Amino acid sequence: MQNQDIHPTFTAEEQTQLPPALVVDSPEPQLLGQHHPFHFYGTAMEYFGIWIVNILLIIVTLGLYAPWAKVRRLRYFYGNTEFIQRRFDFTGVPSKILIGRLIAIGLYLAISLLSNYSVRATLIGVLILYLAVPWLIRATIRFNARNSKFGNSRFFFSGTSKKAYIEFLKGILVYILTLGIFFPVLIWLYKRYCLDHLYAGQLQFKLQADWPAYMRAMYVPLFLFIGLLGAAALVLALLADFSSLSAVQYVWIFMGIYLLAALFIWPLMLARIFITSWNNTTISRSQFQTNCNQWRYAWIVLSNWMVKILTLGLMTPWAAIRLYRYQVESLSLHLNNDPDLLMNQLQGDPSAIAEEISDIFDIDVSL
Amino acid sequence: MQQMTVEAVFYDGQSAKPYTAQVSAADADSIWVQYGENFALQRRYRYQDMLLIGALGRIQPVIELQDDARLEFQQPLPDWFQLKQKNIYQSIWKLERTPSLILFSTIFIVALAFATVKWGIPWASHVVANQLPETTLNSVGNEAEHYVLEMTGPSRLSAARQQAILQQYQALVAEDRPAKLLFREGNRLGANAVAIPNNTIILTDELVELAQDDREILGVLAHEQGHLVERHSLQQALASLGFGVILIAITGDGSDLMTSLPLALVGASYSRNFEAEADHYALTTMQHQQVPTIHYANLLQRLADESGESEQGTSVWDFLQSHPATQERIEAVKAFEAKQSAEAK
Numbered sequence: 001m002q003n004q005d006i007h008p009t010f011t012a013e014e015q016t017q018l019p020p021a022l023v024v025d026s027p028e029p030q031l032l033g034q035h036h037p038f039h040f041y042g043t044a045m046e047y048f049g050i051w052i053v054n055i056l057l058i059i060v061t062l063g064l065y066a067p068w069a070k071v072r073r074l075r076y077f078y079g080n081t082e083f084i085q086r087r088f089d090f091t092g093v094p095s096k097i098l099i100g101r102l103i104a105i106g107l108y109l110a111i112s113l114l115s116n117y118s119v120r121a122t123l124i125g126v127l128i129l130y131l132a133v134p135w136l137i138r139a140t141i142r143f144n145a146r147n148s149k150f151g152n153s154r155f156f157f158s159g160t161s162k163k164a165y166i167e168f169l170k171g172i173l174v175y176i177l178t179l180g181i182f183f184p185v186l187i188w189l190y191k192r193y194c195l196d197h198l199y200a201g202q203l204q205f206k207l208q209a210d211w212p213a214y215m216r217a218m219y220v221p222l223f224l225f226i227g228l229l230g231a232a233a234l235v236l237a238l239l240a241d242f243s244s245l246s247a248v249q250y251v252w253i254f255m256g257i258y259l260l261a262a263l264f265i266w267p268l269m270l271a272r273i274f275i276t277s278w279n280n281t282t283i284s285r286s287q288f289q290t291n292c293n294q295w296r297y298a299w300i301v302l303s304n305w306m307v308k309i310l311t312l313g314l315m316t317p318w319a320a321i322r323l324y325r326y327q328v329e330s331l332s333l334h335l336n337n338d339p340d341l342l343m344n345q346l347q348g349d350p351s352a353i354a355e356e357i358s359d360i361f362d363i364d365v366s367l
Numbered sequence: 368m369q370q371m372t373v374e375a376v377f378y379d380g381q382s383a384k385p386y387t388a389q390v391s392a393a394d395a396d397s398i399w400v401q402y403g404e405n406f407a408l409q410r411r412y413r414y415q416d417m418l419l420i421g422a423l424g425r426i427q428p429v430i431e432l433q434d435d436a437r438l439e440f441q442q443p444l445p446d447w448f449q450l451k452q453k454n455i456y457q458s459i460w461k462l463e464r465t466p467s468l469i470l471f472s473t474i475f476i477v478a479l480a481f482a483t484v485k486w487g488i489p490w491a492s493h494v495v496a497n498q499l500p501e502t503t504l505n506s507v508g509n510e511a512e513h514y515v516l517e518m519t520g521p522s523r524l525s526a527a528r529q530q531a532i533l534q535q536y537q538a539l540v541a542e543d544r545p546a547k548l549l550f551r552e553g554n555r556l557g558a559n560a561v562a563i564p565n566n567t568i569i570l571t572d573e574l575v576e577l578a579q580d581d582r583e584i585l586g587v588l589a590h591e592q593g594h595l596v597e598r599h600s601l602q603q604a605l606a607s608l609g610f611g612v613i614l615i616a617i618t619g620d621g622s623d624l625m626t627s628l629p630l631a632l633v634g635a636s637y638s639r640n641f642e643a644e645a646d647h648y649a650l651t652t653m654q655h656q657q658v659p660t661i662h663y664a665n666l667l668q669r670l671a672d673e674s675g676e677s678e679q680g681t682s683v684w685d686f687l688q689s690h691p692a693t694q695e696r697i698e699a700v701k702a703f704e705a706k707q708s709a710e711a712k
Contacts, residue, residue, distance in 0.1 A: 049466075050424060053472050056472040059476070087439075118507075151378060152383060340384040
């Protein structure tokens with residue numbers, strides 16, 4: 001009965017007296033030095049209900065409920081993701097997101113109205129928006145990180161705005177100087193900026209892959225595509241001697257192969273980027289791994305598109321769950337850091353937390 | 368008080384370790400959290416210092432506490448739990464799991480989406496466009512005019528010919544809102560006429576030459592006049608603005624390719640409606656001024672022949688075009704004629 005106070009000063013005393021026994025029986029020694037998989041417990045049926053009822057609530061409240069809906073959707077994915085019997089969570093406060101949204105809509109309206117009066121003013125508005133992109137990206141990553149939890153450990157993003165602009169500039173230079181051929185380097189720059197400044201508790205993420213890995217990830221599908229077309233043309237040319245198909249029919253068959261293969265390029269690139277990133281990411285001394293199959297992943301992305309279009313968007317929840325489940329369940333972490341020793345960043349400096357939270361520019365604009 | 372105790376997972380805010388804890392009521396304003404070995408450690412928290420994160424699907428309620436501690440419940444919050452926002456979160460959670468509401472939402476949203484795209488946005492942009500001052504798009508129009516003038520050359524038509532067309536336009540089409548009529552050599556624009564929202568109509572020499580009868584030109588001018596009178600440019604701008612706001616409000620994201628593709632299709636179908644509306648305006652005007660509408664059909668036919676559009680040209684791709692297929696428009700003119708002559712009898 002000694003703890004009448006809300007902010008008690010018992011810490012040191014308690015911890016020296018009795019090392020707190022774990023009751024969620026986590027057999028500590030076995031955790032370290034082993035691979036542990038990630039699990040996902042969400043189902044498409046359950047998520048559909050949440051998704052559609054939240055859209056209804058958005059309509060009924062004339063859009064004001066949207067941030068609450070967004071947080072509930074995000075939480076559904078985070079909260080159903082589990083690693084070593086601990087869940088993730090998203091703790092973002094919807095009213096803060098609402099402010100961000102209102103600012104974004106205000107900007108959008110302002111630029112749209114400007115475009116009614118002068119093309120030059122519109123161009124300036126759009127230019128300013130583009131110049132703000134790195135800053136917006138950084139603010140969004142930071143907001144999302146700070147509001148993401150593993151167990152009770154917060155994520156934290158230490159990337160600065162200055163660094164965001166430097167990386168952005170590098171990306172533009174690389175893009176222009178190589179005429180867009182080195183586009184994958186931009187993705188590498190972005191992933192590296194996101195991961196290398198990300199912490200779970202005090203443990204820092206690191207992207208170990210270098211830019212050539214991303215060049216491979218994106219160009220292999222393209223070369224495969226070109227190779228496949230060449231092979232198809234060759235086979236069709238050989239067949240032409242034996243069969244009675246007309247030239248027009250050959251063109252149709254070739255176009256069919258072309259279209260189907262072309263549709264696969266982008267999903268396959270996404271799959272290879274995912275695999276490249278997660279097989280080369282470490283958090284402190286622990287190594288991530290994915291046993292994701294690129295073809296399976298690409299097929300999921302491609303068929304998701306088709307299903308969404310055919311059902312006019314109604315199967316979006318199913319598609320989202322399907323892809324997320326595949327991504328999460330392919331992941332595992334070779335654990336070499338004690339998850340019980342995670343420390344929240346900035347915890348010792350409450351004024352820093354307060355400052356961050358009161359900062360109205362630390363908003364989520366959902367880029 | 369034993370029956371009042373519920374189990375929960377507790378994070379104490381210092382260690383990242385989860386504890387099993389027992390939560391019980393302390394008094395009307397606060398609760399006890401007992402955790403650690405034999406539940407020997409305990410803390411007291413006031414309801415007013417709690418941030419409740421409600422249940423979601425099979426995820427049970429979570430409470431974030433001021434000292435960075437966290438309580439994850441294993442079941443719904445007990446009745447004795449006095450947290451104010453509890454009931455709101457509980458009812459949202461229930462709504463999301465009610466099959467009848469899910470079914471209703473689905474039907475309602477599909478119907479609403481359809482109605483909004485088909486009638487709601489066109490209607491709203493029509494109403495708003497008519498509320499706004501006539502000069503709303505003047506500056507945009509001036510810049511557009513500038514571009515069109517740059518693209519085209521000075522007219523080669525004689526001043527007398529220009530004057531004749533202008534007089535006919537003012538007498539038969541302009542009514543009480545005459546637009547500025549400009550003649551230009553079309554060059555890349557070819558045989559064409561353009562209505563610009565600063566109340567300007569640009570007519571190309573090529574079109575004047577293509578016409579075999581001045582009444583055909585009148586039809587075209589009446590069509591462009593229709594665009595101006597109905598404020599189609601403004602309606603179009605407002606409709607796309609409305610879509611943008613709705614999309615951002617719902618998804619918080621307007622950059623998705625998959626969402627912008629259907630949008631482009633919807634936009635194209637609106638333009639088709641505007642063309643049909645302007646055609647209708649032209650026909651009514653001609654009818655009113657006792658100009659035979661067949662002249663308009665004739666010019667459309669010649670334009671189609673000129674651009675090589677064939678009789679069999681109608682296909683699924685028509686849906687994607689911003690102008691209705693010319694053949695379709697000619698049919699509409701003939702249908703209008705038939706209807707008018709039937710009414711006259």
